[in-house]
Amino acid sequence: MGDSSFFDKMINHVRATSKYYTGYPKDLGPSRLLHFTSEREFVQLLHKGYPVVVAFSIRCNYAKHFDKVLEEAAAEFYPNVKFLRVECPKYPGFCITRQRKDYPFVEIFHSPEHATNQGRIADPNITKYSVKVLPFNYDVSAYGFREFFKKHGIQATDPK
Secondary structure, eight states: OHHHHHHHHHHHHHHHHOTTOOSSOOOOOSOOEEEOOOHHHHHHHHHTTOOEEEEEEOSSHHHHHHHHHHHHHHHHHTTTSEEEEEETTTOHHHHHTTTOOSSSEEEEEEEEEEOSOOOSOSOTTOOOEEEEEEEOOSOSSHHHHHHHHHHHTOOOSOOO
C-alpha cells in the first residue's frame, strides 16, 4: 500500500506542476473558444486588434481531440489571442475562400490595416482592410502556438 500512495503523490505532483501534461483533464474554467457565426462578427473581432487563430474543421474523430487542444490553448492565451472554430459544413462559403481541401487546418489572422489601394468604391461607407494571414504548421498544442507566436513576433501574452 505504501507504494501506491507514493505513486499517487508522484502523479498528483506531475499533474500539478507540469504545464504541458495533456493526458489528464484540466479545469480550464469557462470556454474561451469562440464559434464562428458570421463573417461580419469575424471582421468585428479582427477590428478589435487581437490576433485571431481560426481552426477550420469538420466533424470527425480527430476533431474531438483538436477541440480539446484548442480549448486549452484558448484558455492559456486569453485575452491576448482569440481562438475561433469554424465548422465548415455549416459555413462552406467561408471555408471555400481559404482554398484548402485538407481538414482540419489552422490559420492565424492578425494586424488589420487600411488597404493601401481602396480600388473602385461603390459605397463610401465601405472601407477595405488588409490582414496578415499565416498558415499554422507547428505542433497543434499550447506549446506549438506559443513557439509560433514567438517566431512571428505576435504578442500573445502580457508583457511583464
